[in-house]
Amino acid sequence: MIWVDRLMIAVDERPLGLAVDWPEIESRTGGALPADYREFCECFGMGEFCDYLTVYATRGGADSELADSQEANRRLVERHPVVMNGYRPYGLHRPGRSAGILQWGASSQGDEFAWLADESKEPDAWPVLAREDAGGWRRYDMSMSEFVYHLLVDESFEGFGGFGATGQAPYFTISP
Numbered sequence: 001m002i003w004v005d006r007l008m009i010a011v012d013e014r015p016l017g018l019a020v021d022w023p024e025i026e027s028r029t030g031g032a033l034p035a036d037y038r039e040f041c042e043c044f045g046m047g048e049f050c051d052y053l054t055v056y057a058t059r060g061g062a063d064s065e066l067a068d069s070q071e072a073n074r075r076l077v078e079r080h081p082v083v084m085n086g087y088r089p090y091g092l093h094r095p096g097r098s099a100g101i102l103q104w105g106a107s108s109q110g111d112e113f114a115w116l117a118d119e120s121k122e123p124d125a126w127p128v129l130a131r132e133d134a135g136g137w138r139r140y141d142m143s144m145s146e147f148v149y150h151l152l153v154d155e156s157f158e159g160f161g162g163f164g165a166t167g168q169a170p171y172f173t174i175s176p
Helices: 002-010 022-029 035-044 065-079 081-087 144-153
Strands: 047-049 053-055 100-107 112-117 128-131 138-140 172-174
Touching: 002 035, 002 144, 022 065, 035 144, 053 144, 065 081, 065 100, 100 144, 112 144, 128 144
Parallel strands: none
Antiparallel strands: 047 053, 047 172, 053 100, 100 112, 112 128, 128 138
């Protein structure tokens, strides 16, 4: 995928080539995930961009921050239904239901990044949703990796919480 390649070049990294158990992870998240995201995980693994942005990824195998996060969000909503207000107007993604939020990342400043996951559409067509800590969701019709690339590299792209491309080289730190 072109955007994963662009991200690798922008942060001067080489693909890790992780072996990931996608059938297991996708069974936990409730269905197929975008090809762009799967490639991102296999190349980058777990880590953080510029001490700011974490994309929920994997160390390989069936390990998945994305699935862990989605399962935790589902449990939280079940125990405390008022939490569902934070997913308005879309709701939380649940298998067998219409479109909903499937969060794929967060920032150190409380920003949230997700897909508007919709089982009636191919996962590669899911738009990105982003919101600042207390704001509403904004929609971006692009892949996750394209969004991350623009956030880190494109100075004309609107950042979050004061973060965005700064003219300095972006970097990626692999989680231990």
